[in-house]
Amino acid sequence: MKSQFIPYNEQQKNWDYMKRGFAPKIVSRRLIPFLAVAYMADVLGLANCATPDSVFNTGVPPCDLKKKKMKGVIFADRGVTFSGADVASAAAFIAAVKTKTTAARGGRVYPVWDLLNFEDNTGDPATGGIGNLTTATITTSDAVPAFRFGYNGTEMRHTRMSAMASATLDVFFVDEGFAVYGTLKSEGVFGGFNVLQAYGDVTKFVVADAVNQYSFRTTLGDVTEYRDKSTYVVTNSGITAAVGLVNVVLSKLSNVTNVYKIQAIADGGTNLEVLNGAALAALTWTAINLQTGAAFIVTSVADDGALDAFTITLDNTLYTALASGDKVQISGPTAAAMSAAGVKPYEMIPVIITKP
Amino acid sequence: MPKVEPIINIMVDGININATHFAKFATVDEAVAAFESDGILKAHNKSKDWAEAIYVRCRETVTPSETKDVKVTKKK
Numbered sequence: 001m002k003s004q005f006i007p008y009n010e011q012q013k014n015w016d017y018m019k020r021g022f023a024p025k026i027v028s029r030r031l032i033p034f035l036a037v038a039y040m041a042d043v044l045g046l047a048n049c050a051t052p053d054s055v056f057n058t059g060v061p062p063c064d065l066k067k068k069k070m071k072g073v074i075f076a077d078r079g080v081t082f083s084g085a086d087v088a089s090a091a092a093f094i095a096a097v098k099t100k101t102t103a104a105r106g107g108r109v110y111p112v113w114d115l116l117n118f119e120d121n122t123g124d125p126a127t128g129g130i131g132n133l134t135t136a137t138i139t140t141s142d143a144v145p146a147f148r149f150g151y152n153g154t155e156m157r158h159t160r161m162s163a164m165a166s167a168t169l170d171v172f173f174v175d176e177g178f179a180v181y182g183t184l185k186s187e188g189v190f191g192g193f194n195v196l197q198a199y200g201d202v203t204k205f206v207v208a209d210a211v212n213q214y215s216f217r218t219t220l221g222d223v224t225e226y227r228d229k230s231t232y233v234v235t236n237s238g239i240t241a242a243v244g245l246v247n248v249v250l251s252k253l254s255n256v257t258n259v260y261k262i263q264a265i266a267d268g269g270t271n272l273e274v275l276n277g278a279a280l281a282a283l284t285w286t287a288i289n290l291q292t293g294a295a296f297i298v299t300s301v302a303d304d305g306a307l308d309a310f311t312i313t314l315d316n317t318l319y320t321a322l323a324s325g326d327k328v329q330i331s332g333p334t335a336a337a338m339s340a341a342g343v344k345p346y347e348m349i350p351v352i353i354t355k356p
Numbered sequence: 357m358p359k360v361e362p363i364i365n366i367m368v369d370g371i372n373i374n375a376t377h378f379a380k381f382a383t384v385d386e387a388v389a390a391f392e393s394d395g396i397l398k399a400h401n402k403s404k405d406w407a408e409a410i411y412v413r414c415r416e417t418v419t420p421s422e423t424k425d426v427k428v429t430k431k432k
Binding site for chain 2: 301313314316
């Protein structure tokens, strides 16, 4: 492009616009040579290296966070996220986590706090050559973040924990400073790292030591989430009050036609009726006709202290209509309802009764 | 999971009664018969008079706007 004589004040005006980040107002033949070159580069689709589309920098922020030792793990059902309101303060976030511990499955979180051992099993990234004219190697694929956690487990609990292998999960990590590490799922949405695999190791007898006697492993599914989109919420020790649930297996003790005696025994053998019978009897119990999927009416519930059980009466009209061998699933109160009534942290596992 | 109708319960003498269910009966006789056939009266050693009173409470709890002038139709 021929250089054009442009009056000095016009040149100065364009330069001022450039310095302030604005596109020059004057185009085409009125551009000074420098601007003309830049304009031509845009028009011809060539890379404009002057455009700052990278966030790379090396400065030390005046306030930042450094990871401490691992303190806990919060598994979450895939897709569980926290909104901007949830992370507005440590108290708000802790409250949101507590609420999600008793949410219906699909929206629940599962904290694990009693970690004893932590191993970072993330390997080195794969490298490869770039040509036969050089010995240089570059990183060709990222290492997949993978971790092993030893915890203060017990047999029944580890059996339940090992069911993580069939669950679809995300995961948050919590360090000793109670910073909760996750990833930015979208603008203002805080979520867990996508879990490719969660796996419970076999339990071990104590030999010389008890390291990893009870342990589980987590392999993440997206290194970009972990490396490039990692973010965190700084909380406090109050977050450890958000605990996972204990399974309470409902079982049939006996029945007289539609009147069933049901026991609620937590993992490990604790019968919940003994201490919480009145509270649990006052909550809503439900049932389902497994043949049709329709709701089956529970007409009354009562605490039977003599048998350490609950008297559940099913609607006799519906019960009479069942055929011999038909099944009804009886469910206890929800985890959230029990928690609100002070019976926590439990989840009742339904019992299936079969009409004789 | 099927869509479950919201259930309103009332506690009477330590017994959790499904008020939503019993409030649907049109007459007290039908409700008392249901209490009896469900085994609630036998299981908890309760009378039919008790069942009548509970039925009225169920109606008052579930449909308070309709029970201001509850007329409990009872066969003599």
